[in-house]
Amino acid sequence: MEPTESLLLDDQLCFAIYAASRAVTAAYRPLLDELDLTYPQYLVMLLLWERESLSVKEVAAALHLDYGTVTPLLKRLQGMGLVARRRRTDDERGVDAVLTDEGRALRERAHGVPVGMAEAFGLTDAQRADLRDRLRALVRSMDAYAGAR
Structure with a gap:
């Protein structure tokens, strides 16, 4: 196969x-x-x-x-x-x-940790916020899926 x-x-x-x-x-x-x-x-x-x-x-x-x-x-x-x-x-x-x-x-x-990580991500503030929001939605979806099982 x-x-x-x-x-x-x-x-x-x-x-x-x-x-x-x-x-x-x-x-x-x-x-x-x-x-x-x-x-x-x-x-x-x-x-x-x-x-x-x-x-x-x-x-x-x-x-x-x-x-x-x-x-x-x-x-x-x-x-x-x-x-x-x-x-x-x-x-x-x-x-x-x-x-x-x-x-x-x-x-x-x-205070330098978030600054260093923002640089490491290489994303704009808006892109980081969008990615964070999408990942939070993913977590909610996975939690709901696990709860429904």
Whole structure:
């Protein structure tokens, strides 16, 4: 049986997305090395720089991750002094991630990351916004598809 076009690797949208994700993460690496952060840690810090404090549940939902992945991330960030983990007063089972003073200070050093990545993407502001919107729509579509199964 001859391979059909739909079974060619280069024709697969999923492979293009996978390869793009790996390339983007690799481009982030040298920028984040200067901050001593991994890409997932950087994502957590972005959330906390925006909100100061979030429950583990909120972090997991925002990053599309499960608790089992988020908890070790937060523990490492806590060990670095960037985040404090505190039991919720309204529900002792819940834990909040809270930005520390050191975590706030890191924000100032991180301003070059989006600038460097904008250069790496090689897209105009409008093209980046359009691509981001299309990818968000793709995520919503995949979430809906997975939820319907």
